[in-house]
Amino acid sequence: MDGVFNDYIGPPHVDWGGRLLAVMAKARAGETQSQAEHEISRQPHSEPSLPLGGLRRPVSDPLYGQVAVSLSDGHLMLTRGSESSGI
Numbered sequence: 001m002d003g004v005f006n007d008y009i010g011p012p013h014v015d016w017g018g019r020l021l022a023v024m025a026k027a028r029a030g031e032t033q034s035q036a037e038h039e040i041s042r043q044p045h046s047e048p049s050l051p052l053g054g055l056r057r058p059v060s061d062p063l064y065g066q067v068a069v070s071l072s073d074g075h076l077m078l079t080r081g082s083e084s085s086g087i
Contacts, residue, residue: 052076 052071059067067080075086 052074055076056070057068059069061067064080067078070077070079078085
């Protein structure tokens with residue numbers, strides 16, 4: 001693919017794949033650092049602002065449509081049509 005870009009753009013020839021890998025590696029390193037900082041800032045043993053039962057209700061979303069949030073065996077469940085999955 002580098003050849004196509006270099007032929008179109010002309011000299012000097014550039015290692016576009018290498019540049020992209022470097023950019024992606026830098027982005028991943030930033031994500032890892034950001035995630036680590038987030039984990040450190042979390043309060044240990046925090047409690048939810050609402051009991052899980054308080055989250056049970058129907059929800060309407062423009063992308064997913066109508067969904068229902070329910071509580072089953074202490075876990076929240078999301079149901080859309082006949083599909084159901086844990087949250």
